[in-house]
Amino acid sequence: MTDLNSYIAKLDKAIEKYIPSKNTPLYESLYKPKDLFRIPLDDAKKMQLKTIKHSFIHHYNNNQFYHNFCKEHSFSPEDIKTNEDLDKIPLIPDKFFKDYPNGKEFATWLANIYTGDLPKIVIKQKKPTYDDVIDAFNRAGIIVTYSSGTGGRHTFVPRDQRTFLNSEYILAKSFVTMVYPFWEYDSYGYLLMPNPRKNFIYAGKAVEVYFDAVKDVDVAIDRRVTTELISMTMGGAGGIKSKFVRYFAYKKSKKMIDDIIAWLEKHENTDHKITFVGAPYILYAVMEKLKKQGRTFNFGERGGVGTGGGWKIHENKRIPVSDFRKEVQNVLGFKDKYILDIYGMVEGNGWMVHCPEGHYLHVPYSFYKPLVLDDEFKPADYGEWGRFAFLDGAAQSYPGFIVTGDRVRLLKRCPVCDRPGPVLEPEVKRAKGEDVRGCAEEVRKMLSSDLGS
């Protein structure tokens, strides 16, 4: 069996272009440690302080609105001396990224929340749509990812190339480390999300690195999913056009399930390793269809799954993560240790991944500090339920110090495995009073029907 160092070195070679810039604290805290989840706590604490402080100074000095916000809170870089001081960094509610104007002002809004120097961005339309503005930013090298339009409001976050590559690298390294020694480049993948090369919806865009980490990747939703299309398929718009769009989305989804089954058949009698990455809902629909047909596969150690984005399978039904794993074992024959869930969000670049032993969500704590806030939005102790917040040292183009609408429980260490860092309970829920969200839920709504029901 390959040792972990060689294993990660192979990954780094495959995804070289994503590696963080040298001579930065993030390079030390993200690239250098081979296993992000086994860094001794004392070392990780030093890295965390250095990386997050460096990021804070960058945003404090180069982002006008965040600078003003910090001044209102009487907080400046000099106030950060220890890891505990990091907890006092002014946090931005995630709703901030949902409160945007439309038309030309949308472009100005993005420019104003962006940290640092903008490149020249040319907008040709007189009345630009959100998609027109996103395209214009993308042409200038800024990737505007969006998510969670479930309530009619998206979350928009502008990422420069560096921030985007950081996010991709973290995702790949975190997952590949957790499934050690399963990963190999010469394998086959199926992305259960919209094609990241055609889209900016975060459900998908975030896993562009999949195409570099795995030799051959198929995509479940191989079309452009615009903000307008989301609005139509999610029921936010009326009219005949929307009905057509929803009908075609439904038809395409049916075909998608058949395509995935055909792909499984193709790899069944080979020695190929296969992985699924993306919305559990799609794989659930595949398994439901197979069960109806009385069919199973037995991929054993050759199969792996990385899920993300929520566990709704029908409009009013969630599937427990453990039940999903059992289904994958029973129907596809994958091993439990290679069926892992990943938790992340459009506002952040840290990805929390299940450990194979206990399926707790491990936090990459050397550059990312997780916090749980109580009812009064003050940091709570380990073991308490509360609102998830984080300090993200990998965000360069916007201040990644965010309070989310997710309800979590943070533990000092995993109750099952021997990795030393903090973990979140396996299932994350929405806090009371927050919109339902999650990229898998968006994909489910986009596909417009409950497949497999």
Place this chain on the structure above:
Amino acid sequence: MLSIREIKEKQLIPQKPQLKMMIGGGLALSKTLLISLGELKKLRKIPSSSERYNRPNRTYDLKKYESTMKSFTTNEKYLRPTLWCDPTEPEVIALAHQLGAYQKSEQEFAESAFEFVKEKMTLEILPFNPVSETIKRGTGTCIHLISVFIALCRAAGIKARYKMFAMNMIQAWYDTTVNVDPLIKKWYDSMGYFMIEGEGEAYIDGKWMVAHVGPRAERQAAGGIPVTKFGEDSLGNWFFAIPGSIMYMESIPIGLGGALRFLNKLAPGSMERVNISVQKQIERGKQIISQAGGIDSYNVNARKKKGPSTPELELRGKEQIVFE
């Protein structure tokens, strides 16, 4: 009879976003009703044996109108009478004087009008009517209540206008105003948002100040949110506007009243269920406030729980963004 010019000038024609919302909302409602015909039959009226809505008694006395009371008659924009909002009605003028019109500063008067409408009047879903009727009754939809606030301001010579938007709401609000009736829930869920909500705005010292008079302190307490003051917005607190849907207008547009009347005819039971729920919400809120030791101490705690403030973002043009 208004001329076409007046109709246009007073913004009685729905603006484009509102037209879109009304068409979208109408289609969503038609679909909801078509697929729920059986349910509609069952739910459109509340059986007499079930819990019924009793309108609460008015909690204030009204001063009698006297012809000597100073009033403001003009055709100036934001001061003149508009649809369902006539500041020259005697009841409006009398109440404006009762609240200190022409004695207090504009800011002080607007605050008094805000406090009066927000805390003395109660939400009740019913068709539109003139402001004087709302004042005499003491209840109305959020738009009735906004109209009272706007009429009072205009009667005191303060410019005032409507701010309308489509929105999502916090769960506690959803539970008491949407989730209480299966038809309304289906309608809301099919759109993902509520198609029209509003606030008033008064023009004071060169600035439009927002006034959300819809919920009394008790309802806000029942929803776990702070008791808001004049100048504090519902948006970002318990409502979240659908981007691009915020509209400012001098008048309630034509069509909105008809839609509400139609709904009342079609499913009076649905409206009644919401009204019953609002009364229960008020009762619950009273208990919460009393347990907290009064409105002020409730408010201190609620503001702590409101979470971190959102950064202020002043949109400044950037030379790197080029519009061709």
